[in-house]
Every structure is written in C-alpha cells, then in structure tokens.
Amino acid sequence: MTATDTTTDFDGRIAYYTMEIAIDNALNTYSGGLGVLAGDTIRSMADMEVPAVCVTQLNEKGYCRQTLEEDGSQISEPDPWPVEKHCDRLDVETTVSVFGRDVTVTAWRYDVESTKSDGVVPIIFLDTNVDDNDDKARQFTQRLYAPGYGEDVTLAQELVLGIAGTRILDELGYDVDTYHMNEGHAAFLTTELLQGRGLSPEQVREKSAFTTHTPVEAGHDEFDWVMVTDALGPSFDVDALRAYSHDQGLNMSLLALHLSGYANSVAKKHQEVSQNMFPEFDIDAITNGVHVPYWIGDAFGDLYDDHISGWRENPYKFKHATVLPDEDLWEAHQAQKRETIEFINEREGADLDPETLTIGFARRAAAYKRADLLFYDTDRLREIAETVGDFQVIYAGTAFPGDENGEQKIRDVVANAKDLEGVVDVEYVQNYDMELGAKLTSGVDVWLNNPRRPLEACGTSGMKAAYNGIPQFGTLDGWWVEGHIEGETGWKIGPEPAESTPDQTSDEEETRQDAMALYDQLENEVVPTYYDDREQWIDVMRQTIAFNGPYYHTRRMVREYLMDAYTN
Structure with a gap:
C-alpha cells in the first residue's frame, strides 16, 4: 500500500x-x-x-x-x-x-x-x-x-x-x-x-x-x-x-x-x-x-475445487452441488468439525466430542435473538438427550457493553449449562470475533437461529454455515424465510411468518410455543436423522448447498446494488 x-x-x-x-x-x-x-x-x-x-x-x-x-x-x-x-x-x-x-x-x-x-x-x-x-x-x-x-x-x-x-x-x-x-x-x-x-x-x-x-x-x-x-x-x-x-x-x-x-x-x-x-x-x-471464499473452510474449498470448478468466481455454480458424492461431502464436513472442536477445546479448556451432534449458536447477544430459548424447559431437553441421542451446543456472542438484557442472556446460558452438566455439554466461547465465527460456521453440524419474529432483519451467519453444508434450524425470519425448505435445507421452529410489525412487548405464549416447536423438531427430526439416517442427513447438507449456494453471496448482492441502487 x-x-x-x-x-x-x-x-x-x-x-x-x-x-x-x-x-x-x-x-x-x-x-x-x-x-x-x-x-x-x-x-x-x-x-x-x-x-x-x-x-x-x-x-x-x-x-x-x-x-x-x-x-x-x-x-x-x-x-x-x-x-x-x-x-x-x-x-x-x-x-x-x-x-x-x-x-x-x-x-x-x-x-x-x-x-x-x-x-x-x-x-x-x-x-x-x-x-x-x-x-x-x-x-x-x-x-x-x-x-x-x-x-x-x-x-x-x-x-x-x-x-x-x-x-x-x-x-x-x-x-x-x-x-x-x-x-x-x-x-x-x-x-x-x-x-x-x-x-x-x-x-x-x-x-x-x-x-x-x-x-x-x-x-x-x-x-x-x-x-x-x-x-x-x-x-x-x-x-x-x-x-x-x-x-x-x-x-x-x-x-x-x-x-x-x-x-x-x-x-x-x-x-x-x-x-x-x-x-x-x-x-x-x-x-x-456473504463473501463465499472468505467463509468456506479448507476441506470444503478442496471439495468444491474437485467437483464444482469456478465456484469462487461464479457462486451460481453451487447449483451443481447435487453431484457431490456422499463420502466426499461427509469427509470434508468431519475434517472441518474436528478442526473446530479441537480449536474450542484448546481455547476454552473444554471436552467437546467430535463424534457428537453439535449445535452452533453465535451472534450478538441481544435479547430478541433469544440465546436462552433452548433452555426454556431443561427437563424436556435433558429427556431428549437421554432417550433420543446425545448432542452438545457451542455458544458465542458479545453483548453491547452496558446492555443489561443482552448480558443477562449470557448469564442465563451459562447457568443452564451448569445445570445440564453431565447430560448436555454446553460451551460459551468468549470474545466472539471473525476467526471464531469462521470456525463455528464451518465446523458444527446444525446452525441454530431462533430470534423473535420479525425482529431479525436478515442475519448472515446461517448463510456462511450453508456454504459449508450446515443446515439451519430456526424461526422463519430474516433470510431464512427465503432460504428454508422444510427437511431439505434445514428445519423450522414455530409457525410461518405473518405479522410484519415488531411487537416489543414480552410474549410468554409465543416463547412457549416456539420452545415446544424447537423440542419437537429436535426430538423427532434433527437428532434421529443425524444418528439413524446418515444418508438423509447428508442429502440435507447437499440440498442446503445446492439451493442456497447460488444466491446468498455478495457477488449477487453487489450486482443488485449496481443495477438498482447506483443507477438513479
């Protein structure tokens, strides 16, 4: 320079x-x-x-x-x-x-x-x-x-x-x-x-x-x-x-x-x-x-180089992800997952298991993003882990300094993690930054995002995860309204989006309904599919890339700005 x-x-x-x-x-x-x-x-x-x-x-x-x-x-x-x-x-x-x-x-x-x-x-x-x-x-x-x-x-x-x-x-x-x-x-x-x-x-x-x-x-x-x-x-x-x-x-x-x-x-x-x-x-x-080359992990970069030539310059080619072989796709995912788990274990002194279904949740710690929704009923969560299949959760996110509501959400997650110790491993990773964000969005199994509707303007962490073959599990808000196909690109939590005016009042019934929907999906779809139907899980990964990959990148976004915003 x-x-x-x-x-x-x-x-x-x-x-x-x-x-x-x-x-x-x-x-x-x-x-x-x-x-x-x-x-x-x-x-x-x-x-x-x-x-x-x-x-x-x-x-x-x-x-x-x-x-x-x-x-x-x-x-x-x-x-x-x-x-x-x-x-x-x-x-x-x-x-x-x-x-x-x-x-x-x-x-x-x-x-x-x-x-x-x-x-x-x-x-x-x-x-x-x-x-x-x-x-x-x-x-x-x-x-x-x-x-x-x-x-x-x-x-x-x-x-x-x-x-x-x-x-x-x-x-x-x-x-x-x-x-x-x-x-x-x-x-x-x-x-x-x-x-x-x-x-x-x-x-x-x-x-x-x-x-x-x-x-x-x-x-x-x-x-x-x-x-x-x-x-x-x-x-x-x-x-x-x-x-x-x-x-x-x-x-x-x-x-x-x-x-x-x-x-x-x-x-x-x-x-x-x-x-x-x-x-x-x-x-x-x-x-x-998102800028695709920046957020894709090394193993997936190699996978795409082998099977989808030109993807860096033309992300529309991710439509060809349907040709990705099961074994190659799963091996790339497992390589990145092992790297992420090792990174978190070393950084936090944790003992996360790379063979366990791993849920990722990382974003700014704001009240409306509801980091604690997963723990609405810890007895139900414990029952799912004990009777359906093990899972572990990695959290990260910083509250705006002085935002007591956001800071309380972090304390709630940490308190629930201690309560579930020995049944569900929950790790809150400190000092969320770009490096940690890239590790998580490339190396967990499923991406959790459950904001109150319609308070998520867009959200891009789930897009980054999608380019790494990671399906989203979330409320239908922001980009996920557009990127969601039930059971194909991930799983929804709660009802279809309807009301367009944000409601700033506390809504216990909405929270309860969303929590129950989360548990139902976790128990009936997410956990059993991961452990009992690996072929179907890999197919969801592949569809996540093929459906969302051609569209949710900043090359397309910048092109739209050039056509619509910069030509008044």
Missing part, C-alpha cells in the same frame, strides 16, 4: 459509508453483523473491480474485548489494534464544527485487494486523535459506538462520519457519483451535500442511496433538536433539516430516506417490516449475502 497514488489512479464513483467494518481479524473495527456485511461487500467489490471507496471511522481502541466471569457476567474492555502496522497515514485533513469548536479530522488508508482480480477498494479510516483537538474530540473516532461516552459523543461520531468523511473524499480527489449509506449513521453526508456544496434536494437524492438494517423503531438513531442545534452550531441551518425528520428530533433514518433516491431493506420479510415502519417511502429489498 502507498499513500501517494490516492488522488490520481482511482475514480471512486461509489462511496460506501459504514460506521463499522470487519475486514481483517486483526482490525477490531466492528461489533457484529453490520460490520461483517460491510467487509464482505467491500471484498466482493474488489473481486468485481467495482470503482468504489469505503469510508468508516478508525475505532483504534476497538469495540469490546469480552471476558466472562464464572457466572457468565460479561467484562467489557477496549480492544485496541496496531493501526500503523496495517494502515498508511494519509497526508490529508479537514475540519468539522462539533459543539462549538472546530474538530480536525485526518485519515488512514487500508487497501482491500482481490485475490481473484486486479480489483482494489481503499478503506478510508477517519481519525480525530490528533494534537489540534481537545481530549473529548480526540475520543470521537477511538471506540466504536462510544460505549459509556454519552449521546453527545454518538452524535459527534455521526457528524464526523457523514460530514468530515465527505470532505476528506473531496480533499483526496475522489469523484463520487453515488454515496451509499450502510445504515443511518452516515446520513449527515446528505447535509454536507445540501449545505456544504449547495446542491438541491433533488440533486442530493440523485447521488444518494440508503440501506436500512433495523426492524425496530428504537434502533434508529434519533437526536433531540436542541442537541443537534448545539452540535452543528449557528452557521448551520438546522431549521432546514426539520423537513426531513419529525418534531421529536432528528431521526437519522428519516433523514437518509428523505434525501436518498433509492432505499432498500436487507431481506424480503424485512422489506415488509420497513415499509410498515416508514409507509411514506418506497423501500426495495436486496437480500444480504
């Missing part, structure tokens, strides 16, 4: 803005699915030689290093990473007014280089930790989502991303045709185009696209108008922004929707939810995907 060619050799027609990105396990610049999707998107843009540039904040102190106490209580610490080792400092700076003072913003560059083409997509990391700034301003880009810093710092982070990020691109000479906001955090870029460049609202819409990932109203950032006025200062016409939000405050998703020529959700079901939430806007659906 060099910093000298940034202004001369690249026509950055698409600028992709994201608050977080998971691009390398050594760069702690992400918290979960939003960042992982961003990383996969940029990898595929590089593979496809899409003229793009990515803008994000540096997050030099990372997001959260998780350690768990004996009772499962989460200890959350900063997780710094060596910026100079991975990025090049750029000779560029700009200023943005934040709460009455000019904040200096500099930048670093990290190049995402394709291993399959000559494509390169630069990531521009924004940095306010410079001598010109006061102590608080230097914190703005240091810690992702500023846990414990206060809402004013969150607002400041979004001002830096949207406004300073756009000015930095201008300073670097990028000629941007489309500004793509990956969630509402970057929506202030529209105000920079409006008031900084003097574009009309229509001109801004022609240059802007917005992707929403949040099916819950409370998850859309909103700031009180008084705080917004104080943050932007007297030179900014805050009153002009009121037309793009509502009286309660500046809602970042509303701002983005009002000033984007194209908006999309991240799954077909999520489109219904988003349309109900924002009925005055047209919201399309582009279902998320």
Whole structure:
C-alpha cells in the first residue's frame, strides 16, 4: 500500500459509508453483523473491480474485548489494534464544527485487494486523535459506538462520519457519483451535500442511496433538536433539516430516506417490516449475502475445487452441488468439525466430542435473538438427550457493553449449562470475533437461529454455515424465510411468518410455543436423522448447498446494488 497514488489512479464513483467494518481479524473495527456485511461487500467489490471507496471511522481502541466471569457476567474492555502496522497515514485533513469548536479530522488508508482480480477498494479510516483537538474530540473516532461516552459523543461520531468523511473524499480527489449509506449513521453526508456544496434536494437524492438494517423503531438513531442545534452550531441551518425528520428530533433514518433516491431493506420479510415502519417511502429489498471464499473452510474449498470448478468466481455454480458424492461431502464436513472442536477445546479448556451432534449458536447477544430459548424447559431437553441421542451446543456472542438484557442472556446460558452438566455439554466461547465465527460456521453440524419474529432483519451467519453444508434450524425470519425448505435445507421452529410489525412487548405464549416447536423438531427430526439416517442427513447438507449456494453471496448482492441502487 502507498499513500501517494490516492488522488490520481482511482475514480471512486461509489462511496460506501459504514460506521463499522470487519475486514481483517486483526482490525477490531466492528461489533457484529453490520460490520461483517460491510467487509464482505467491500471484498466482493474488489473481486468485481467495482470503482468504489469505503469510508468508516478508525475505532483504534476497538469495540469490546469480552471476558466472562464464572457466572457468565460479561467484562467489557477496549480492544485496541496496531493501526500503523496495517494502515498508511494519509497526508490529508479537514475540519468539522462539533459543539462549538472546530474538530480536525485526518485519515488512514487500508487497501482491500482481490485475490481473484486486479480489483482494489481503499478503506478510508477517519481519525480525530490528533494534537489540534481537545481530549473529548480526540475520543470521537477511538471506540466504536462510544460505549459509556454519552449521546453527545454518538452524535459527534455521526457528524464526523457523514460530514468530515465527505470532505476528506473531496480533499483526496475522489469523484463520487453515488454515496451509499450502510445504515443511518452516515446520513449527515446528505447535509454536507445540501449545505456544504449547495446542491438541491433533488440533486442530493440523485447521488444518494440508503440501506436500512433495523426492524425496530428504537434502533434508529434519533437526536433531540436542541442537541443537534448545539452540535452543528449557528452557521448551520438546522431549521432546514426539520423537513426531513419529525418534531421529536432528528431521526437519522428519516433523514437518509428523505434525501436518498433509492432505499432498500436487507431481506424480503424485512422489506415488509420497513415499509410498515416508514409507509411514506418506497423501500426495495436486496437480500444480504456473504463473501463465499472468505467463509468456506479448507476441506470444503478442496471439495468444491474437485467437483464444482469456478465456484469462487461464479457462486451460481453451487447449483451443481447435487453431484457431490456422499463420502466426499461427509469427509470434508468431519475434517472441518474436528478442526473446530479441537480449536474450542484448546481455547476454552473444554471436552467437546467430535463424534457428537453439535449445535452452533453465535451472534450478538441481544435479547430478541433469544440465546436462552433452548433452555426454556431443561427437563424436556435433558429427556431428549437421554432417550433420543446425545448432542452438545457451542455458544458465542458479545453483548453491547452496558446492555443489561443482552448480558443477562449470557448469564442465563451459562447457568443452564451448569445445570445440564453431565447430560448436555454446553460451551460459551468468549470474545466472539471473525476467526471464531469462521470456525463455528464451518465446523458444527446444525446452525441454530431462533430470534423473535420479525425482529431479525436478515442475519448472515446461517448463510456462511450453508456454504459449508450446515443446515439451519430456526424461526422463519430474516433470510431464512427465503432460504428454508422444510427437511431439505434445514428445519423450522414455530409457525410461518405473518405479522410484519415488531411487537416489543414480552410474549410468554409465543416463547412457549416456539420452545415446544424447537423440542419437537429436535426430538423427532434433527437428532434421529443425524444418528439413524446418515444418508438423509447428508442429502440435507447437499440440498442446503445446492439451493442456497447460488444466491446468498455478495457477488449477487453487489450486482443488485449496481443495477438498482447506483443507477438513479
């Protein structure tokens, strides 16, 4: 990488803005699915030689290093990473007014280089930790989502991303045709185009696209108008922004929707939810995907090389997975499973058995994802293990620091694991990251995902598992509504999806029904098929690849953005 060619050799027609990105396990610049999707998107843009540039904040102190106490209580610490080792400092700076003072913003560059083409997509990391700034301003880009810093710092982070990020691109000479906001955090870029460049609202819409990932109203950032006025200062016409939000405050998703020529959700079901939430806007659906070569384990990579040539460049060829021989498919799976079990046992001092049916559950520890649903009735769970067949469960996931509901879910899993000791082995693996995610989605037997419907916008962990021949076992929400064929690509938990408006109230009856459905499927389908009908289990693995493989990849997803979002 060099910093000298940034202004001369690249026509950055698409600028992709994201608050977080998971691009390398050594760069702690992400918290979960939003960042992982961003990383996969940029990898595929590089593979496809899409003229793009990515803008994000540096997050030099990372997001959260998780350690768990004996009772499962989460200890959350900063997780710094060596910026100079991975990025090049750029000779560029700009200023943005934040709460009455000019904040200096500099930048670093990290190049995402394709291993399959000559494509390169630069990531521009924004940095306010410079001598010109006061102590608080230097914190703005240091810690992702500023846990414990206060809402004013969150607002400041979004001002830096949207406004300073756009000015930095201008300073670097990028000629941007489309500004793509990956969630509402970057929506202030529209105000920079409006008031900084003097574009009309229509001109801004022609240059802007917005992707929403949040099916819950409370998850859309909103700031009180008084705080917004104080943050932007007297030179900014805050009153002009009121037309793009509502009286309660500046809602970042509303701002983005009002000033984007194209908006999309991240799954077909999520489109219904988003349309109900924002009925005055047209919201399309582009279902998320994953960067296939990154998430496929070595044994499956070799298997596909032997039987499905060209799959890396053209994932549509996974339709030919129907030809995969039983023995080769099972041997590849067992090789990756043994590797994963060995990795977990060594890392956690566990004693998991590679011959036992292994269930994987790994995702951000949020209450609606219901990590503890499996333990609703531990007597029933114990009975299944003792009378039908052994199984073991591997959990991983970090709660947002200070999210008591999410942290309690981890404690609940750990407590139930102790209660079931000797009957069902349950291991909660600490400090979930990209490396652990890749191990789990390539090396368990079945992928469990049971969020409350319809609160899962998409979810991509099950897609990663599918490319490794691992069927999903889950509630019909997010992508699984589209990828599910009962008994062919996995097994559903609970009823078909119906209601499109999220219900934030506690629903004990829904939980009970889903838990009973989970146990019924585990007892009657999942466990007996694994142990008693290995031929059928392998056929489910094969169908999982053949049906879901051709579609749930970021090459297809980026192509849809090129056709629909970037051609306003």
